[in-house]
Amino acid sequence: MSVSTQSIRNVVLVGSNGNGKTTLAEAMLHRAGVIGRPGRVDDGSTVCDYDPIERQRHQSLSLATASFAWADRKVNVIDTPGYADFAGEAAGGMDAADLALFVIDAVGGVKARDVVLWRQAGRAGRARMIFVNGLDRENSSFDRVLADLQDCFGAIVVPVAQPIGAEAELSGVADLLADEAEADHEQLVEAVIEADDELLEQYLEGTEPTAEQLEPLVRAAVGDGTLVPVLCGSAATLVGVDHLLDFIARAAPAPGEIGSRAASVGGEPAEIAPDPAGRPAVFVFKTKIDEFLGQISYLKVVSGTVRANDTLVNARTGDKERLHHLVSLTGSDHTPMDAVSAGDIAAVTKLDGTRTGDTLSDDDSLTVPVTPPPVPVYGVAIKAAAPAQEDKLATALRKLSTEDPSLTVRHEPNTRQTVLSGGGEAHIRVALARLERQGIDYVTEPVRVAYLETLAARADVESKFKKQSGGHGQFAVAMVRFEPLSRGAGYEFDSEVTGGAIPRGLIPAVGAGIAEAMGNGGRHGFPMVDLRAVCYDGKHHSVDSSEMSFKVAGSLALKSAIEQVGCAVLEPVSDIRVEVPDSHQGDVLGDLSSRRGQVLGTEPGEIAGTSVIRAHVPTSEILDYVINLRSMTGGTGTFEAVHHDYQPLPGALLDRVVSAGD
Ligand SMILES: Nc1nc2c(ncn2[C@@H]2O[C@H](COP(=O)(O)OP(=O)(O)OP(=O)(O)O)[C@@H](O)[C@H]2O)c(=O)[nH]1
Numbered sequence: 001m002s003v004s005t006q007s008i009r010n011v012v013l014v015g016s017n018g019n020g021k022t023t024l025a026e027a028m029l030h031r032a033g034v035i036g037r038p039g040r041v042d043d044g045s046t047v048c049d050y051d052p053i054e055r056q057r058h059q060s061l062s063l064a065t066a067s068f069a070w071a072d073r074k075v076n077v078i079d080t081p082g083y084a085d086f087a088g089e090a091a092g093g094m095d096a097a098d099l100a101l102f103v104i105d106a107v108g109g110v111k112a113r114d115v116v117l118w119r120q121a122g123r124a125g126r127a128r129m130i131f132v133n134g135l136d137r138e139n140s141s142f143d144r145v146l147a148d149l150q151d152c153f154g155a156i157v158v159p160v161a162q163p164i165g166a167e168a169e170l171s172g173v174a175d176l177l178a179d180e181a182e183a184d185h186e187q188l189v190e191a192v193i194e195a196d197d198e199l200l201e202q203y204l205e206g207t208e209p210t211a212e213q214l215e216p217l218v219r220a221a222v223g224d225g226t227l228v229p230v231l232c233g234s235a236a237t238l239v240g241v242d243h244l245l246d247f248i249a250r251a252a253p254a255p256g257e258i259g260s261r262a263a264s265v266g267g268e269p270a271e272i273a274p275d276p277a278g279r280p281a282v283f284v285f286k287t288k289i290d291e292f293l294g295q296i297s298y299l300k301v302v303s304g305t306v307r308a309n310d311t312l313v314n315a316r317t318g319d320k321e322r323l324h325h326l327v328s329l330t331g332s333d334h335t336p337m338d339a340v341s342a343g344d345i346a347a348v349t350k351l352d353g354t355r356t357g358d359t360l361s362d363d364d365s366l367t368v369p370v371t372p373p374p375v376p377v378y379g380v381a382i383k384a385a386a387p388a389q390e391d392k393l394a395t396a397l398r399k400l401s402t403e404d405p406s407l408t409v410r411h412e413p414n415t416r417q418t419v420l421s422g423g424g425e426a427h428i429r430v431a432l433a434r435l436e437r438q439g440i441d442y443v444t445e446p447v448r449v450a451y452l453e454t455l456a457a458r459a460d461v462e463s464k465f466k467k468q469s470g471g472h473g474q475f476a477v478a479m480v481r482f483e484p485l486s487r488g489a490g491y492e493f494d495s496e497v498t499g500g501a502i503p504r505g506l507i508p509a510v511g512a513g514i515a516e517a518m519g520n521g522g523r524h525g526f527p528m529v530d531l532r533a534v535c536y537d538g539k540h541h542s543v544d545s546s547e548m549s550f551k552v553a554g555s556l557a558l559k560s561a562i563e564q565v566g567c568a569v570l571e572p573v574s575d576i577r578v579e580v581p582d583s584h585q586g587d588v589l590g591d592l593s594s595r596r597g598q599v600l601g602t603e604p605g606e607i608a609g610t611s612v613i614r615a616h617v618p619t620s621e622i623l624d625y626v627i628n629l630r631s632m633t634g635g636t637g638t639f640e641a642v643h644h645d646y647q648p649l650p651g652a653l654l655d656r657v658v659s660a661g662d
C-alpha cells in the first residue's frame with residue numbers, strides 16, 4: 001500500500017557539523033517507536049551514521065534517510081553531513097525534501113555553515129524550521145541563540161516553544177501556540193494573525209485566537225516562508241523531541257503544498273504537481289553502492305505512483321529501466337514496498353545505467369532539474385602503487401564518483417596525472433580511506449600544474465638528418481621558419497617547397513616530426529604549443545629519403561630552433577569567482593593580489609551583504625585556495641574556478657617551476 005501524498009512530510013536535517021542532526025534523527029526514530037534504545041554517534045551505533053567510516057570518524061559523510069509514522073503522518077527524515085566538504089549531500093537532501101529543519105547549536109549559536117545552508121534552502125524554495133539543540137549542555141542559552149538567529153535571519157524567525165529549565169535542569173518545553181501565559185505567545189500571534197482579517201479584528205478587540213485557529217495560519221506562513229518557527233530541546237536527553245514531531249505533523253508543508261516542482265518537457269518549462277494519479281515521474285537524489293545490494297538509487301517520486309517492476313525511461317540516456325526492487329530505507333535497513341506515491345521517497349536497487357540527478361518517467365523528454373554537484377575545489381594526484389592494481393584503482397575511483405558526483409576523477413594528459421578532486425582536504429581523505437578499506441594500494445602526490453612552452457621568438461633553421469654508412473641509408477634536409485603564435489592558436493604547419501626539393505608526399509612528415517617533438521616538450525620539458533612552422537626548402541635522396549628520415553629532420557629542426565631562440569614558459573590562469581560577506585571583501589582582495597591575481601571587478605552578491613569578486617589568478621597560486629579562503633572568512637567564503645587561458649610565466653618564477661617539475 002502506498003501512503004497518501006497529503007500525509008507525507010519530507011524533512012531534511014541541515015546545519016553545521018556537530019550540531020546534533022544525526023542524534024536528533026535517532027531521537028525521532030526512538031520516540032516514533034522504530035528503535036528501542038537510541039544509539040549514539042560517538043559509539044558508532046546510530047541508524048543514520050551506518051557507514052563504517054562514519055562510525056569510525058563519529059560524523060556523517062553522506063545523506064541517510066529514515067521513515068516513521070507520527071500522528072497519522074508518514075515522516076521521511078533525511079539526515080545530512082554538516083561539514084562543508086560534503087555539501088553535495090545536503091544539496092541532494094534539500095532537492096528531495098519540502099522542509100529544511102535547521103539544527104542549531106544551543107551553545108555556539110549560528111555558525112558560518114548554517115548561513116550558507118540558509119541561503120541554499122532559500123534558493124531551493126524550501127520552507128524552513130529551526131530546532132535549537134543541546135539545551136541540556138553547560139553554557140547553552142535559548143535566549144542568546146534566539147537573538148543570534150533573529151540577528152542573522154531577521155524577524156521572520158519566531159519561537160513557538162520555550163525551554164523549561166536550563167542546562168542539566170532542562171526538563172521540558174512549553175508550547176507557545178497553546179500557552180497564552182508565556183510572554184512570547186503574543187509575538188507568535190502577531191507574526192501570523194494579519195493573514196486572517198476576521199481573526200485580526202477580533203484580536204484587536206481583545207479576543208485571543210485559540211491554538212486551533214492559529215495552527216492553519218502558522219502552517220500557511222511556514223509554507224510561504226514568512227515565518228520560520230523556532231523549536232528547542234535536546235536530542236541527547238529527548239527533551240522537546242515529541243513537541244518537534246507534533247509540530248512537524250501539524251505545520252510542515254505536504255508535498256506540492258508550496259508550489260509544484262519545476263520541470264522541463266521537450267526543453268520547455270513545465271510544472272509537475274504531486275498527483276498520485278498523474279504520470280509517473282521520479283528523480284534520483286542519491287546513489288549508494290552497497291556491498292550486498294549493489295547500486296542503490298534514492299528516488300523522490302514527483303508525480304504518479306510507481307510500483308515494483310514498473311518500467312520507466314531515463315531522460316538522460318533514453319534507456320528503459322525496470323524498478324525491480326522498491327524499498328524504504330531507514331539508515332541501511334530496507335523494507336520492501338509495493339508502490340510509492342507522489343511526494344514520497346524510496347529507493348530502488350540495480351539501476352546500473354542511472355545516476356544521481358537523473359529523471360525517470362514515462363516520457364524521455366521530461367526532466368526535473370536538481371541542484372548540480374558542487375564544483376570541486378581541491379585535488380590530489382593519485383596512482384596505483386603497482387601496475388597490477390591500476391584497473392582495480394580505476395574501477396574504485398569510478399565507483400566513488402558514482403556515489404558522490406562532487407568527487408571527480410580526471411586524467412590530465414599534459415602532466416600525465418590522474419587527479420581526484422572534491423570539496424576540500426577532508427573530502428579527499430575520506431575518499432582515500434574508502435580505497436584503503438577495499439585493499440587498494442595507491443600513491444598520492446601534489447597536483448602538478450600543466451605548464452606549456454612556446455618558442456621565445458622567430459627562428460630560421462636548416463636541419464639535416466644523414467645516416468648513409470652501410471645498408472639502407474637515411475637522408476633528409478629541411479629548412480624551416482618558425483614563429484610563435486598567439487595564445488590558443490595551437491600548431492600550424494605549411495609548406496612553401498617548390499621544384500620538388502622535397503617530394504610532395506614526404507613534406508607532411510616534416511610537420512609530423514615537429515608535432516611529435518612539441519609533444520615531447522621544449523627546453524624545460526613542458527609540451528609546446530602555439531607555433532607555426534613553414535618548411536620552405538630542403539633536399540632529398542632518391543633512395544635513402546623516406547618518411548621516417550623527414551620526420552626526424554622535422555624534429556631536429558624544432559630542436560635547433562629551441563637552441564637558437566629559447567622557449568617561453570606559459571602558465572595556466574584560472575577565472576575565479578569568490579563569494580564572501582562584505583566584511584571579508586578587503587582581506588580576500590588583498591590575498592588575491594598577493595597570489596598575482598588580476599581583479600576584474602566586484603559586485604553585490606545574490607544575498608544582501610555579500611560580494612562577488614571575479615579575478616584571473618595563475619592556477620598554481622590557488623591549488624589550496626579552499627583551505628585559505630575558509631580560514632580567512634571563518635568558513636563563509638565560497639569560490640569556483642575554471643581554466644581561463646595561458647599567460648607567459650614571469651621570468652623571476654622560472655626557477656621555482658622548473659625545479660618543481662618532474
Ligand atoms: N549534550 C548533548 N549532546 C548532543 C546533543 N545532540 C548531539 N550531541 C552530541 O554532539 C555530538 C555531535 O552530534 P551529531 O548528532 O553527530 O551531530 P551532526 O549534526 O549529525 O554532525 P555531522 O554529521 O558532522 O554534521 C555527538 O557527540 C552527540 O552525542 C544534545 O542535545 N545534547
Ligand SMILES: [Mg+2]
Pocket residue numbers: 021022023049059060079080081082
Ligand atoms: Mg551527522
